[in-house]
Amino acid sequence: MAGNAEVASLEESFRKFAIYGDTKATGQEMNGKNWAKLCKDCKVTDGKSVTSTDVDIVFSKVKGKTARVINYEEFKKALEELAPKRFKDKSKEEAYEAICQLVAGKEPINVGVTKAKTVGAVERLTDTSKYTGSHKERFDESGKGKGKSGRENIVDTSGYVSAYKNAGTYDAKVKNVFCVDEPESIVGSAEEELIHFHVSDWYFSIPKSKLTLSPESLLWKAAPAQGKSDYHKLFTDQHSFVFGHLHFYMQTSRLPFLSSVEFIL
Template sequence: MSQGLEKTFHLFAISGKTNATGKEMTSKDFSKLCKECNILESGCTSTDVDIIFAKVKAKGAHVITFEEFMKALDLLAVKRYPEIPANESIAATHKLVEGKEPAAVGTTMSQGLERTFHRFAIYGKTNATGKEMTGKDFSKLCKQCNILESGCTSTDVDIIFAKVKAKGAHVITFEEFMKALDLLAVKRYPAIPAIEAIAAIHKLVEGKEPAAVGTTKAVTGGAVDRLTDTSKYTGSHKERFDAGGKGKGLAGREDQVDNSGYVGAYKGTGTYDQKTKK
């Protein structure tokens, strides 16, 4: 739950900014979050949001930290759900906020990730819809998007795939794929906070396309060089190439009948007519 809330905090804190770290949230960001997460209902107003923001922030500060954001949600919860116990209202408010993304930014990012999911899901198949991804597709994506580094292994990928898929299923949906990325993020980037790790792994995946696998490449070096060096050929094989290594074609593969009237290998071939003319 905390990771999902921290992800939302981070995304709204950096929304529309170029140099934001995502560790602090302005009043404007907080108001936007409350509005887009449907907190401003059932008697909870924008005035409540402003008052609670001012209440939780540090004295003299103009921003709030994630810890202060969590306190603000708890205070808003009783405004949003006044008819139920405080602990239940807090859980309900957290559910409204968890995993949400700002509309303008989230749509673009989600589309880029969904496009990648679709492309890997249909790659190499003729009748695939692109709505479901196999374990093989998922492994290929993780490898080609450089997720398998920094301690994140193919075993981790297999375990997480099995964890997010539905019971008895052999494929995952896009929603399950997103959950899998979040779990892989902490494996791929263990040294940074979860929210930053998730953002980083999304960046690795977003907009990527599957690369062709198994393309034949020319092999050179070692034994190959020796096998293709015509200067080292002997016997009938040598006769198929000229001194420069160029193939003679048909002349190098078949015996040609010499009807010139001269003895084979005679060096004066073609000189008889010149002599008789004299």
């Protein structure tokens, strides 16, 4: 062959074909079946100049009398035997070079796996899309089993009717709600930009610029001029105001203080 690289490539191809289909093979020896596959996959066998019969005859010729396999050196002799038949218009050396080039760098061609064919009753047993009745309910559209929910009627004890669409949203709405009664003070002055809430251990300071009152009849004004800073409320029944994401709901009377406050965070 032309060089060491091609020699190594030829030896590698021999090893790959030698271990094909045999997990216990070492790659040092090749049986007759794999030799025939090598000749077929590498186009050494062309059906005219070199036939499968020629391949078998050469294999028997180069192997030992009692052996069933050939080693790498015997493999090269087999190629040398087939070279003049495969390339009749070339010299012996050129023919051997050409046949080695057919094999070098090649590896076994894997034949596609035949898919299992299902017909008749077998198909009806394995195709979940064709199931009917209660069996159909045990699988989803992809054919995956639903588990217990596909075998039993699980009672819904959530308390919601089946048509209700907002199940599970109540807790999310009220989990940050708390109420306090009798706020101790709501203080500030007409000049200040903040309104201060003091309820038990809670203190709130709200910028007036961020305060939205609802309804519009709810008014804030400074206390009468006695040096007090309490804010008096002018409303009649119940009102609310919103600050950012906080919603304050007030249940009030005509008295100038709050009887209850609900903070919704």
